[in-house]
Amino acid sequence: MRKGNETRERILDIAEAGVLAKGFGATSIDEIIAEAGITKSGFFYHFHDKNELARGLLSRHRSRLEQLVGEVFGRAAELSDDPLQRLLIGLTLFAEHMASMPGGHPGCLVATMSYQGQLFNREVRAMVNSIVEEWNAFFRGMVEKIVAAYPLREPVDPGRIARNITCAIDGGIIMSKSLGDPSVLPEQMLMARNYVKMLFQPAALHAVPREALAA
Amino acid sequence: MRKGNETRERILDIAEAGVLAKGFGATSIDEIIAEAGITKSGFFYHFHDKNELARGLLSRHRSRLEQLVGEVFGRAAELSDDPLQRLLIGLTLFAEHMASMPGGHPGCLVATMSYQGQLFNREVRAMVNSIVEEWNAFFRGMVEKIVAAYPLREPVDPGRIARNITCAIDGGIIMSKSLGDPSVLPEQMLMARNYVKMLFQPAALHAVPREALAA
DNA sequence: AGAAAACCGTACCGCCGGTGCAGTTTTCGC
DNA sequence: GCGAAAACTGCACCGGCGGTACGGTTTTCT
Numbered sequence: 001m002r003k004g005n006e007t008r009e010r011i012l013d014i015a016e017a018g019v020l021a022k023g024f025g026a027t028s029i030d031e032i033i034a035e036a037g038i039t040k041s042g043f044f045y046h047f048h049d050k051n052e053l054a055r056g057l058l059s060r061h062r063s064r065l066e067q068l069v070g071e072v073f074g075r076a077a078e079l080s081d082d083p084l085q086r087l088l089i090g091l092t093l094f095a096e097h098m099a100s101m102p103g104g105h106p107g108c109l110v111a112t113m114s115y116q117g118q119l120f121n122r123e124v125r126a127m128v129n130s131i132v133e134e135w136n137a138f139f140r141g142m143v144e145k146i147v148a149a150y151p152l153r154e155p156v157d158p159g160r161i162a163r164n165i166t167c168a169i170d171g172g173i174i175m176s177k178s179l180g181d182p183s184v185l186p187e188q189m190l191m192a193r194n195y196v197k198m199l200f201q202p203a204a205l206h207a208v209p210r211e212a213l214a215a
Numbered sequence: 216m217r218k219g220n221e222t223r224e225r226i227l228d229i230a231e232a233g234v235l236a237k238g239f240g241a242t243s244i245d246e247i248i249a250e251a252g253i254t255k256s257g258f259f260y261h262f263h264d265k266n267e268l269a270r271g272l273l274s275r276h277r278s279r280l281e282q283l284v285g286e287v288f289g290r291a292a293e294l295s296d297d298p299l300q301r302l303l304i305g306l307t308l309f310a311e312h313m314a315s316m317p318g319g320h321p322g323c324l325v326a327t328m329s330y331q332g333q334l335f336n337r338e339v340r341a342m343v344n345s346i347v348e349e350w351n352a353f354f355r356g357m358v359e360k361i362v363a364a365y366p367l368r369e370p371v372d373p374g375r376i377a378r379n380i381t382c383a384i385d386g387g388i389i390m391s392k393s394l395g396d397p398s399v400l401p402e403q404m405l406m407a408r409n410y411v412k413m414l415f416q417p418a419a420l421h422a423v424p425r426e427a428l429a430a
Numbered sequence: 431a432g433a434a435a436a437c438c439g440t441a442c443c444g445c446c447g448g449t450g451c452a453g454t455t456t457t458c459g460c
Numbered sequence: 461g462c463g464a465a466a467a468c469t470g471c472a473c474c475g476g477c478g479g480t481a482c483g484g485t486t487t488t489c490t
Binding site (some may be wrong): 243259264265 | 445446447448451456457
């Protein structure tokens with residue numbers, strides 16, 4: 001009864017590749033079972049419908065992403081004690097990781113499924129929603145620690161800043177796809193990083209000629 | 216032979232509503248013709264397949280959006296001669312327009328179709344691509360005028376800034392959908408506006424006490 | 431050995447996009 | 461008002477899709 005999980009994972013692997021490459025709707029069950037070498041009955045033994053497949057994909061995706069983010073921001077925490085630096089370093093490492101993927105990053109299941117919402121039932125949509133909120137909460141937590149330590153240059157809500165980072169990632173993914181250029185995602189992640197940096201770093205040192213201050 | 220165009224427009228109206236609400240794949244031809252009160256033959260008389268419907272939707276969407284953007288940034292040009300202010304005012308007006316829509320903005324056809332790419336043929340995808348590039352080029356043109364007049368606080372490429380604005384819009388749309396909160400889009404459009412503002416406005420005026428400069 | 435888990439085979443359903451084609455009504459220019 | 465083109469209708473049919481139903485078989489663990 002170990003083999004059951006193996007098959008399940010194989011189905012998820014094949015489905016995930018299809019969904020990222022072609023979207024959920026365009027990835028047919030027939031196609032999945034053909035590649036997996038099983039029958040339709042076998043598929044429906046593991047997933048009683050396509051919604052359950054979607055949930056399986058999202059669940060796996062979430063934990064994998066949590067691991068990656070944990071590694072990246074864990075490393076950032078090793079490199080600096082400062083909350084601002086931790087976020088900046090983490091975002092840089094994250095962007096570098098996306099840029100380093102051969103053939104470009106695979107795209108994000110959550111982003112994909114957000115836009116195919118009506119293909120799914122409420123359960124799946126709630127799951128997508130909760131994952132997005134997890135991301136926002138994660139970045140918001142980091143931003144709030146920064147706010148406690150740094151003066152804000154403009155009166156901007158931490159939630160907005162957090163959503164801006166998530167937005168840059170989602171927007172970057174969608175634009176990478178639209179333009180067929182995977183470099184847009186890391187580029188825009190770094191833009192989000194720069195935004196945070198500017199919001200908290202005293203700009204005067206760069207923008208104002210030092211003579212003006214010295215005078 | 217005027218009635219032909221009327222029917223065509225009616226089909227497009229119904230299809231557009233469906234696509235924005237449920238996505239392209241989930242909007243069936245049967246459903247469209249039922250609401251339009253025509254037969255399947257009638258539908259295929261106007262659009263020889265679903266790809267042509269998609270192109271029709273995109274074409275209409277593009278010209279409508281061009282008009283809106285023209286109005287918004289035209290108004291901004293009336294209100295200021297300064298290239299930076301024109302972009303800032305235009306983005307504010309744009310965000311306000313999105314926020315003012317009852318029941319929230321309808322979402323963007325281009326963003327929707329970017330993520331359903333594999334449902335379409337190359338022609339449609341090329342069209343989506345070209346629209347995204349038009350947007351980038353538009354914002355890039357504005358940014359370049361600003362760059363010519365203002366010192367950049369950080370060495371950031373105008374193209375990146377332009378893509379950041381487009382990204383904020385796309386990301387804002389996708390996050391509004393995911394979270395079921397239409398206010399995220401205008402919020403993130405204003406975040407993009409603020410980014411531009413910070414990049415070009417000498418922060419010193421805010422961050423450095425005026426006395427320090429006067430002294 | 432036996433029970434549960436992990437499948438297979440087959441036949442079937444309704445929806446969907448799409449085709450083909452012959453026939454009918456509507457509209458417009460002359 | 462007439463004729464031709466445009467704008468449809470009606471119907472029959474196709475293959476792919478998600479999904480159901482159910483009886484039978486193999487594999488795996490205990």
